[in-house]
Amino acid sequence: MQTVLLFGKTGQVGFELERALSPNCRLIAPGHAEADLTNADAIRTLINSTKPDVIVNAAGFTIVDAAEKQADLVMQLNATAPGIIAECAEHCGALLIHYSTTFVFDGTRREPYTETDVPNPVNTYGRSKLAGERAIMAACRQYLILRANWVYSARRTNFALAILKLAREKPELEIVDDQLGSPTWATDYAEATAHLIADPDSLREKPGIYHMSAQSYCSRMQWAQKLIACAQARTGSTAAWATLRPTTTAQYPHPAPRPLYTVTNNHKIEGAFGIRMPPWEDRIQPFLQTLPPH
Numbered sequence: 589m590q591t592v593l594l595f596g597k598t599g600q601v602g603f604e605l606e607r608a609l610s611p612n613c614r615l616i617a618p619g620h621a622e623a624d625l626t627n628a629d630a631i632r633t634l635i636n637s638t639k640p641d642v643i644v645n646a647a648g649f650t651i652v653d654a655a656e657k658q659a660d661l662v663m664q665l666n667a668t669a670p671g672i673i674a675e676c677a678e679h680c681g682a683l684l685i686h687y688s689t690t691f692v693f694d695g696t697r698r699e700p701y702t703e704t705d706v707p708n709p710v711n712t713y714g715r716s717k718l719a720g721e722r723a724i725m726a727a728c729r730q731y732l733i734l735r736a737n738w739v740y741s742a743r744r745t746n747f748a749l750a751i752l753k754l755a756r757e758k759p760e761l762e763i764v765d766d767q768l769g770s771p772t773w774a775t776d777y778a779e780a781t782a783h784l785i786a787d788p789d790s791l792r793e794k795p796g797i798y799h800m801s802a803q804s805y806c807s808r809m810q811w812a813q814k815l816i817a818c819a820q821a822r823t824g825s826t827a828a829w830a831t832l833r834p835t836t837t838a839q840y841p842h843p844a845p846r847p848l849y850t851v852t853n854n855h856k857i858e859g860a861f862g863i864r865m866p867p868w869e870d871r872i873q874p875f876l877q878t879l880p881p882h
């Protein structure tokens with residue numbers, strides 16, 4: 589049985605990873621307090637003492653707007669720490685699976701990004717994640733960098749939870765209609781990762797960057813509409829839900845600039861490992877079932 593060391597077990601993806609991985613491996617999942625990724629010595633000691641076969645790094649600084657004001661911490665967590673983890677993975681022969689983001693792109697394209705497209709991040713978060721990818725590639729040979737897009741789950745803060753809450757509190761909501769992406773349920777990332785880890789030899793033969801997002805795409809407005817329609821169907825009531833009004837990113841500025849288009853081409857991971865993520869629209873109902881009834 590493989591030993592898997594998981595960082596970030598309290599996060600959206602990490603929480604689901606702990607559930608998905610634990611039946612099939614010896615899972616070591618330290619929390620933030622036990623393995624603070626700002627402490628290089630702690631990372632090294634943990635990896636050298638546990639000698640994992642696989643390291644999964646789902647930890648990081650993910651609050652895109654807050655990142656603008658905390659660039660040093662963001663770089664430490666999203667770039668320096670992954671580099672140290674990668675060095676240790678190389679040293680002990682572990683395979684490293686790390687989550688990155690489609691926010692490494694500037695969003696100026698209008699056709700799905702492939703892994704060979706040149707990154708050009710437009711905000712601090714994206715720059716830190718790109719620096720993390722590069723640090724990993726410089727430090728170890730056996731890695732999978734999985735670029736994720738618009739992650740949501742029943743935990744922490746995310747667009748889906750925010751819309752479901754605000755749509756019950758306000759009569760109207762303005763939602764941007766010009767940001768396009770692929771909402772991906774954290775559970776699907778975790779299950780796909782567990783599937784990958786089940787065949788480590790195959791992963792070791794094909795290291796690299798892989799795009800792994802839900803199939804098909806939508807605007808944030810379409811995502812919000814689908815969330816509300818499914819929630820209404822679930823509660824059986826269309827009363828007292830906000831009316832959604834479309835707006836643009838330019839009219840709704842954030843502290844961190846947003847790439848407008850982060851849709852990915854996922855053919856590489858399907859060809860290499862047979863991973864085909866479900867269409868985003870099909871995952872809203874199962875996600876809602878994980879929430880407490882309203």
Ligand SMILES: NC(=O)c1ccc[n+]([C@@H]2O[C@H](COP(=O)([O-])OP(=O)(O)OC[C@H]3O[C@@H](n4cnc5c(N)ncnc54)[C@H](OP(=O)(O)O)[C@@H]3O)[C@@H](O)[C@H]2O)c1
Nearest residue numbers: 596598599600601620624625647648650687689736738739
């Ligand atoms: N969220 C998205 O939309 C999105 C999109 C694309 C890619 N990704 C990537 O996917 C990965 C997982 O994202 P997520 O949304 O699941 O993240 P998340 O919910 O924000 O969770 C982040 C995790 O990192 C941990 N962490 C934060 N600071 C730490 C520190 N100093 N030491 C150790 N652990 C620390 C957190 O622990 P505590 O809670 O205990 O602090 C938490 O477990 C990240 O690499 C992210 O960049 C996310």
